[in-house]
Amino acid sequence: MTALPDAHGPKRSWWKSNQQKLxxxxxxxxxxFMFAVYVVWPIFASFQFSFYDWDGLSPKEWVGWGNYQELWGDRNFIISLKNNLIWLVLYMLAVPAGLGIAIFLNQTVSGIRIYKSLFFFPFVISQVVVGLMFAWFYAPNFGLFFQLTEWLFGTGTAVLANPDYATYGIIVAGLWPQIAYCMILYLTGLNNVAPDQIEAARLDGAKGLKMLWYVVLPQLRPATFIAVVVTVIGALRSFDLVSIMTNGGPFGQTRVLSFYMYEKALSEYGYRMGYGAAIAVVLFLIMMVFIAGFVWKMVRDERGH
Structure with a gap:
């Protein structure tokens, strides 16, 4: 005699019941796991280490807020912080510049693919290569920029050797690939602009800047948000170009927070892991202020719609 099946059907296993959720x-x-190990844990570890005097090998010595108090009397930290603010302000030029180039390239004319490739090129090359190219571009005696200023003014300008100009020269080098990145974001956004809204605006007589401001830009908000956030992060973590082009010189005038953190924590000049962690915490908090502000504005705008 065979057993009758359960009225509710065969009992499903726990995995079968939760498979879609799991x-x-x-x-x-x-x-x-990788994000927690390589991002989240180092952030909390940096906060912890910033309260110690530690060289990375010897036993840690608790100093409390001592590292942070020392920061505000450190001339090199103040210079690095000021340079980061200059980077942040001037780096924002990448967003409108990228938008302008994207609008120019979003045309259906012959040869536009060649122009797109030329503008896209800076984005695919390494920052190290960008730094070397601009270091040669600014180089005294044989650099193209030096020769151009010598031809125009009679005296060549060695940008990276001048404390007043070096930071701005590095920022220009950084803007080259950053503009290309913003251009790519806006080109993608322009491909998703609703053509019916464009046609309706044209019928209403909108064109030029009015079309851009009232019709196109509102539809590019997601691209603008990403471009601004990535540009802010790029401006605040500008380590590689500084390291390649000037190594913090001349006279330490091109240091930024990320580079100064490396100098104090990991280079032969410091080995002060606790002090470097304090600099990293300050840099992280500055980033979080901007990013939190952008996220808050984006959420508020989405709820407004």
């Missing part, structure tokens, strides 16, 4: 988390688990 499968996405299983795919996300490796990424979450």
């Amino acid at each position: 499968t996405p988390w299983l795919f996300l688990a490796p990424g979450i």
